[in-house]
Amino acid sequence: MASSTDQNGQNGYVDVLGLEFTRNVIGSMGPDTWPRLREVMTALIKHVHDFARDVQLTTDEWMAGVQMINWAGQMSDSKRNEGQLLCDVIGLESLVDDITFSAATKSTSGLTASAILGPFWRSDAPIRENGTTITFDTPEDGQIVFMHGKVTSVETGRPLANATVDVWQASTNGKNSERLDCRGQDSKQRDCNLRGVFKTDSEGKYSFYCLRPTPYPIPQDGPAGKLLGLMDRHVFRPAHIHLMVCASGCRSLTTQIFDEDCKYLGNDSVFAVKDDLKVRFVPRKDDPRAELELEYNISLAKAA
Amino acid sequence: MASSTDQNGQNGYVDVLGLEFTRNVIGSMGPDTWPRLREVMTALIKHVHDFARDVQLTTDEWMAGVQMINWAGQMSDSKRNEGQLLCDVIGLESLVDDITFSAATKSTSGLTASAILGPFWRSDAPIRENGTTITFDTPEDGQIVFMHGKVTSVETGRPLANATVDVWQASTNGKNSERLDCRGQDSKQRDCNLRGVFKTDSEGKYSFYCLRPTPYPIPQDGPAGKLLGLMDRHVFRPAHIHLMVCASGCRSLTTQIFDEDCKYLGNDSVFAVKDDLKVRFVPRKDDPRAELELEYNISLAKAA
Incomplete structure (x- = not known):
């Protein structure tokens, strides 16, 4: 799958919140971030954003995912995860x-x-x-x-x-x-x-x-x-x-x-x-x- | 960040569950999967797996993430998300x-x-x-x-x-x-x-x-x-x-x-x-x- 973050911009849609937005989110981490956490969050933010851009994820689709995650938490307890x-x-x-x-x-x-x-x-x-x-x-x-x-x-x-x-x-x-x-x-x-x-x-x-x-x-x-x-x-x-x-x-x-x-x-x-x-x-x-x-x-x- | 799924294998660690594993997970979707869901899940699985390989995510780190997601669900209700x-x-x-x-x-x-x-x-x-x-x-x-x-x-x-x-x-x-x-x-x-x-x-x-x-x-x-x-x-x-x-x-x-x-x-x-x-x-x-x-x-x- 072609990445939407391709810097050549060859993916045929408007890259409204592109790499600069993602760099800004990653760059917001402060100097006291634990190095390993910074490494993990940098990759997580990058991949989550790329995923959303790759499939042009809509708010309704994203919210369906949020509800699924909330539902998972609500069903979890000490005996079930x-x-x-x-x-x-x-x-x-x-x-x-x-x-x-x-x-x-x-x-x-x-x-x-x-x-x-x-x-x-x-x-x-x-x-x-x-x-x-x-x-x-x-x-x-x-x-x-x-x-x-x-x-x-x-x-x-x-x-x-x-x-x-x-x-x-x-x-x-x-x-x-x-x-x-x-x-x-x-x-x-x-x-x-x-x-x-x-x-x-x-x-x-x-x-x-x-x-x-x-x-x-x-x-x-x-x-x-x-x-x-x-x-x-x-x-x-x-x-x-x-x-x-x-x-x-x-x-x-x-x-x-x-x-x-x-x-x-x-x-x-x-x-x-x-x-x-x-x-x-x-x-x-x-x-x-x-x-x-x-x-x-x-x-x-x-x-x- | 270099992707761990680089087919040249230039990342210096053992690619234990590499692209073939990811292809297998994606390929497990059956023929009656709604096409848009298949598109979204294909990209999601690919990016989630790449993320885990990129940072060599450990089970403890992953479980910390799972607990955070469950916690989010448990705090959510009709007035809070x-x-x-x-x-x-x-x-x-x-x-x-x-x-x-x-x-x-x-x-x-x-x-x-x-x-x-x-x-x-x-x-x-x-x-x-x-x-x-x-x-x-x-x-x-x-x-x-x-x-x-x-x-x-x-x-x-x-x-x-x-x-x-x-x-x-x-x-x-x-x-x-x-x-x-x-x-x-x-x-x-x-x-x-x-x-x-x-x-x-x-x-x-x-x-x-x-x-x-x-x-x-x-x-x-x-x-x-x-x-x-x-x-x-x-x-x-x-x-x-x-x-x-x-x-x-x-x-x-x-x-x-x-x-x-x-x-x-x-x-x-x-x-x-x-x-x-x-x-x-x-x-x-x-x-x-x-x-x-x-x-x-x-x-x-x-x-x-």
């Missing part, structure tokens, strides 16, 4: 996650890849014992998985004891958009069903029972769902399990692991899938509690 | 106002220039008689102005009868940020003080008494005020009177007129000042009700 979800559906959270992860780990290979936090993490999930379950209200179509693995240091290869593995996932009845973080959407699930924090043992091992993940829609009752509809896109996320892994002295990792057999793998509504994060669930033998098994080892980098 | 105000302090409303106005009026000279609506217009201001006042709780330092003028058609030069001139302004005690739209901030002002809608007579004339406007700060208790502080900028708007003028068969005009003697004329916190909109208040003779006078004629274009 619709502003974040709006960013997610245009790929921004995945992009900044990758920028941040790459900046911190340029020289480290073998590290477990990151993926976005998403809006559904909760800070108050209970600590549970290894080998126990996070699924308490298992739906009839749910398949139980025994998930286990080891947390190690990518630099030394050594196991990391006392690391926390915080896991959360949606229930299988994705069609009903039932998630714990939106209380009231699923009165059949108890609080903190499908959530738990596990601590690795002296060998760096963790284990728990969970559900084989299934695709689920992101919430459709707010601006992110509305925007997806306007863009003629589906609302589904491919089947995944969320993980947040922390160990003393290490850089914390937030990621998602994806069932390689899931049909939405190629068109995730929030663009979080990476090849490194696809996993295969295999049949579990001799365990009446689980049909499937997943070994997933996690490798963390030293904190900067 | 903080999402709009956030746009205003980075010049976006002035820019889109100018784009919209120019697109509609390219070939019409002599037309009164537009300026931004701002967040403080109210749809429920009372209709008042010409020659009456909008200032009921006049502060001691207030100077009364008799403002009057004619509304005409720019194409025919003829007066426009029955046009509505909706006027609103802040009180003089700008320091206290007292505005009617934020009830509770100024218990001394009655509802709809400094607001009124006037209808032009058969000669297209309107008239009313109001205050000589004084500079006032935009609200400092929300994200727009916070952002101004972070950018080391003042929060003041130069002295102005808001006008919204509508006549049957004409394109409605929203504008602001600025006291040419005001000290903030060169650095309006929301970048709305235009040379065409500067006015001079002159002494008023033989009127015990007003010290000053302002004649302001308004010229509207035919509706498209």
